[in-house]
Amino acid sequence: MNNRFPRLPYVLLAIGAVLFLFGSWWGLFVAPAEVYMGEVQRIMYVHVPTAWNWMLAVIFTFISAVVFLFTSDYKWDARVEAGLEVSSLLAFLLCCQGSIWAKPTWGVWWDWDPRLTSVAVLLFAFLGIVALRNFVDDAPRRAIWSSVATIIASVDLPIVYFSVKWWNSLHQPQSTPETVSPAFHLPLRVNAFAILFLMTGFIMLRARIASMRLANEVAPPPLVEAGEMA
Amino acid sequence: MIAALRKEMLLQWRTRTQLMAVFVFGATALLLFSFGVGPNSEVLRQFSAGFLWLGLLLSSTLTLAESFHAEMENRALEGLLLLPADPRVLYYGKAIANWIQLTLLGAALVPIMVVLYDAGTSRLFSLLAIIALGAAGLSAPGTLYAAMTAQIRAKQTLLPLLLFPLIVPALLASVKATSLLILGDPMRTLGSWISLLASFDAIYWALCGLLYGRVVEE
Amino acid sequence: MRGVVTGGWAYVWSAYSLTVTVFLVYAITLLARLRQERR
Numbered sequence: 001m002n003n004r005f006p007r008l009p010y011v012l013l014a015i016g017a018v019l020f021l022f023g024s025w026w027g028l029f030v031a032p033a034e035v036y037m038g039e040v041q042r043i044m045y046v047h048v049p050t051a052w053n054w055m056l057a058v059i060f061t062f063i064s065a066v067v068f069l070f071t072s073d074y075k076w077d078a079r080v081e082a083g084l085e086v087s088s089l090l091a092f093l094l095c096c097q098g099s100i101w102a103k104p105t106w107g108v109w110w111d112w113d114p115r116l117t118s119v120a121v122l123l124f125a126f127l128g129i130v131a132l133r134n135f136v137d138d139a140p141r142r143a144i145w146s147s148v149a150t151i152i153a154s155v156d157l158p159i160v161y162f163s164v165k166w167w168n169s170l171h172q173p174q175s176t177p178e179t180v181s182p183a184f185h186l187p188l189r190v191n192a193f194a195i196l197f198l199m200t201g202f203i204m205l206r207a208r209i210a211s212m213r214l215a216n217e218v219a220p221p222p223l224v225e226a227g228e229m230a
Numbered sequence: 231m232i233a234a235l236r237k238e239m240l241l242q243w244r245t246r247t248q249l250m251a252v253f254v255f256g257a258t259a260l261l262l263f264s265f266g267v268g269p270n271s272e273v274l275r276q277f278s279a280g281f282l283w284l285g286l287l288l289s290s291t292l293t294l295a296e297s298f299h300a301e302m303e304n305r306a307l308e309g310l311l312l313l314p315a316d317p318r319v320l321y322y323g324k325a326i327a328n329w330i331q332l333t334l335l336g337a338a339l340v341p342i343m344v345v346l347y348d349a350g351t352s353r354l355f356s357l358l359a360i361i362a363l364g365a366a367g368l369s370a371p372g373t374l375y376a377a378m379t380a381q382i383r384a385k386q387t388l389l390p391l392l393l394f395p396l397i398v399p400a401l402l403a404s405v406k407a408t409s410l411l412i413l414g415d416p417m418r419t420l421g422s423w424i425s426l427l428a429s430f431d432a433i434y435w436a437l438c439g440l441l442y443g444r445v446v447e448e
Numbered sequence: 449m450r451g452v453v454t455g456g457w458a459y460v461w462s463a464y465s466l467t468v469t470v471f472l473v474y475a476i477t478l479l480a481r482l483r484q485e486r487r
Contacts, residue, residue, distance in 0.1 A: 013475065024464060040456035043463045050467070069444060093470055100463045104456045125395035132392060135384050145378050148441045149392060152371060155437060156396055163399035163426055167406065198471060205478045212485035 009204035016197030023049075023190030031187055040104050045184075047097040049192040051115070053199050054090040058122065060203070061087055062154035065147035074214060075207075077143035080150060081133065082206035084126050086199060091123035114165035121160050125153040139214060234323030241300055242327055248296060253335060256289040257342045264346050271348055278349030279408035283364065283401055286336050291390045293335070294372040297328050298380035321442035325373040325435070332365035333358075351411040356420075360407045363427045367400030368393075370434040377445055403427040 027045030034041035061083030068076035098116040099109045110116075129149045136142035242249070263281040264274055274281075337358060344350040351357055375392045379385040407423040 020468075028460070028464070038456055040459055042460045046464055046467050089470065089474055093467055096466055097463050100459050100466070104459050121395050121398050125392075128388070128391040128395060131384075132378070132388055135382050135388060141381075144444050144447070148374075148445055149378075151441065152374075152434075152437065153396060155433070156399070159399045159430060159433070163402045166422075166426070167402050202474065202478065205482060209478065209481050209485055212482075216485065 009201040009208075012197045012201035012204070016194050016199075016201060019190055019194035019197060023187045023194050026190065027184075027187030031184055034184075037105065040101065043097060043101045045187045045191055047094070047101060048188055049195045050090055050093050050097060051119075052192055053195045054087060054094055054119065056196070057083060057087040057090055057199060057203070058154060058157065061126075061150055065150040065154075068143060068147045069151075074139075074143065075211065077147070078207040078210035078214070079203070080143075080146055081210040082203045084130050084133075084146070084150065085206055086202050088123055088126045088130065089202075090199070091119050091126070094119050095123065112164070112168050114161055114168055117164045117168075118157060118161040121164075122153065122157055125156070126150075129153065139217065231319050231323065234319050235326055238297075238323050238327030239330070242331060245296070249293070249331065249335070252289050252292050253338050255292065256285045256335060256339050259285040259288055260339065260342050260346055274347040275349045276413070278343050278347035279405045279412055281347065282336075282339060282343045282408060283405045285339060286332065286365070287368065287394070287397070287401065289335055290332055290368050290372060291386075291393070293331055294328060294369070294376040294393075295380070295385060295389055297324055297331075297373065298376050302380050317443045317446055318439050321373065321377075321439055324377075325369050325438070328369040328373050328376075329362075329366050332369055333362045336361035336365055349412045353411055357408065357411055360404060360411070360424065360427070363424065363431060364400060364404030366431045367404070367427060367434065368397055370431065370438045371396050374438040374442055374445060377442070400427060400430050403430065 024046065027042055031042070031045070033039055061080055064076045064079035064083055067073075068080060095116060098113065098119075102111050102113075103109055129146050132149060133142055133146050136145060260281055263277075263285070267273055267277070340357065340361075372389075372393055375389055379389045379392070382388070403423045403426045407420055407427065410420045410423070
């Protein structure tokens with residue numbers, strides 16, 4: 001792992017937290033309320049940045065899986081493990097935020113929006129791969145299989161999106177949240193970077209944990225201290 | 231390739247009683263769906279396509295897992311790797327055999343659907359085509375994941391856990407297409423759904439074959 | 449549905465506090481797991 005800057009993830013997390021506080025404060029208290037959606041629209045300042053970063057996390061996990069299959073370098077398997085977990089975290093958040101937004105807006109907790117539905121499907125797919133990792137003890141097999149499964153699931157994402165979009169469009173006309181006017185740009189951008197820093201910090205730390213766990217697996221530390229009775 | 235396929239079909243023929251059992255499982259599932267909904271013929275007919283495909287999907291978890299049972303019993307999986315055969319050939323042989331099996335299962339469940347839900351169609355050939363395409367969508371990734379999960383502990387839980395989110399597009403398209411056949415297609419959208427299903431099949435038959443070699447290597 | 453959505457601060461607060469809580473809890477679990485692996 002990149003241990004040239006061991007403190008780097010903590011720095012990123014700190015920057016991310018500060019940015020998030022600033023961006024959220026701006027979005028909650030300074031930015032004007034939107035005409036139709038009123039205060040509820042402010043959820044967008046946290047929902048949209050989470051969505052952008054989720055997408056990045058999925059792409060990162062996919063690329064790590066591909067690189068691992070080509071290089072067999074376990075550093076990339078650690079990144080797959082981290083990416084799977086952080087993507088799932090963000091996906092879970094997205095589904096919750098989306099539901100909280102949908103209830104006052106559409107009257108239901110879930111309105112089969114194609115984007116959110118695709119997120120949910122990929123969330124289940126990635127959780128399945130995490131479960132797979134937990135049940136395979138052999139490290140090379142675990143790494144290869146989860147990379148293969150990640151590639152298969154990631155390739156599916158656009159297909160799922162289009163099929164759900166189409167499936168849903170026959171039942172209700174699609175309406176997206178209005179294109180955001182400039183007054184709202186600042187909090188969106190600040191929070192986008194905030195969550196980007198947070199996410200990167202999380203992935204780096206989680207990948208570190210994965211590498212350490214693998215190292216411990218291969219050469220477990222001695223259980224009995226020298227001098228003690230066994 | 232033909233040899234691999236012949237071996238698979240022979241294996242399936244020998245274990246055909248198991249296929250019968252899976253058929254009964256599928257038919258029972260269809261029956262249970264109607265109990266879940268209630269004796270409302272209109273509603274049952276509306277959702278008949280969904281029930282058929284859900285029943286087939288559930289049954290597939292049984293047949294797909296079975297398809298590697300023989301290899302696992304005799305540790306034949308490693309033995310096959312020693313043969314000078316491309317693992318991809320083995321994969322496609324199994325996938326095709328599974329595909330045929332699922333198509334037969336689907337076709338066998340159609341009369342059950344017709345009777346229980348009063349849901350039939352005169353376009354039987356189209357229905358069979360949709361069942362074949364949908365079954366193909368299930369068997370390509372299903373065979374790959376069955377190969378993986380056959381070798382580990384929690385195999386019965388993990389195969390559906392991995393497969394179900396993946397085949398959502400195939401499920402959507404198959405149900406929609408079947409539904410259009412049964413309930414009518416005023417806007418002529420059937421062709422598009424079939425294209426979606428066919429594209430899904432093409433992508434996954436290629437991708438899974440490509441990746442299979444890595445899955446079974448030592 | 450093209451009316452004006454009134455009120456809704458409760459939803460906004462719950463969305464933000466959920467997000468913050470999830471991030472915080474995850475960060476804490478990461479730190480705990482790191483410590484565990486170091487031992």
